[in-house]
Amino acid sequence: MIFRQLFDTTSSTFTYLLADEVSKEAMLIDPVFEKTQRDLALVKELGLTLTLVADTHAHADHITAAWVLKQKTGCKIASAKVIEAEHVDIHLEHEQAFGIRGITLTALSTPGHTDGCMSFVLSDHSMVFTGDALLIRGCGRSDFQQGSAQKLYESITQTLFSLPNDCIVYPAHDYNGREQSTIWEEKQFNARVGGGANETDFVEYMHAMKLPHPKKIAEALPANLRSGCPEDGQLPPEPDWANLEYTYAGVPEIDSEWLEQNLSKVTLLDVRQEDELDTSNPLDADVAIPLGELRDRVGEVPKDKPVVAFCRSGRRSSLAINILKDAGHEQVANLKGGLIAI
Missing domain, CATH: 3.40.250.10 (Rhodanese-like domain)
Structure with missing residues (x-):
């Protein structure tokens, strides 16, 4: 499998490229609107065909590139059915298998940060893409967009922590330069839910957090319910003086x-x-x-x-x-x- 972890410094968002070496089909997980040019260039340079884009949830801190990538490549869009986002081709439900030729993922419902949060686990359970549910030594906030600390505790401890200990955790964000973890590490050392923390420990911790809302929330949420499609339905302008x-x-x-x-x-x-x-x-x-x-x-x-x-x-x-x-x-x-x- 071809695998790349990409990063947007503005929103501290990870985007993941997965591709099959034989079929040359590729998928992107959590692409960022402003990084469309970068991601398409990488796909082209590696000789791949983008056939699928999947969002782990309706992001509040950045706008997804799902729609614009669909317009430029003809790829399909996958996201949680409960989100009811526009322009989606594959409406994911809990334990639904999806992917591209040569690579299969299973969608796991992991609500708590939002109702529509999903984690995507590789078929051999070697990797899991946890969105904002489980972060490295942390987790997503639960104080807006149908968030629930109780649900998030259950999603992490009952669903994600049931994966193999050596399963590599790839989150949607990290704000401290960390790139990956494992299920075992998070069970032991996660500052909010690891080390034997019970539901009371976790819920009290989450309720005591007082964080400002993401700067782009008013813009990002409505756009992401359209899979990143601008309000006017038009692709962003590009230089027209040459075939760049x-x-x-x-x-x-x-x-x-x-x-x-x-x-x-x-x-x-x-x-x-x-x-x-x-x-x-x-x-x-x-x-x-x-x-x-x-x-x-x-x-x-x-x-x-x-x-x-x-x-x-x-x-x-x-x-x-x-x-x-x-x-x-x-x-x-x-x-x-x-x-x-x-």
């Missing part, structure tokens, strides 16, 4: 075919060293500035047209893109693969 593709590293790129057809519409920036310049270069650059000098000479790059940077392999010119952006160039792209790809 983004790498997992976040670099906007265009291919040589597009460039050949649009040479007159862009400024070509060559960032190779002077001793690399020769007459065999198939591209006639408008501006040539070695990468090491670009920060000091970036004012020499015109701003009246989009800028396409290139070098031998496309690696140096990818850094040039960041330098140009820092200098106020908004329409920029790297030549994919550089000169060796032409």
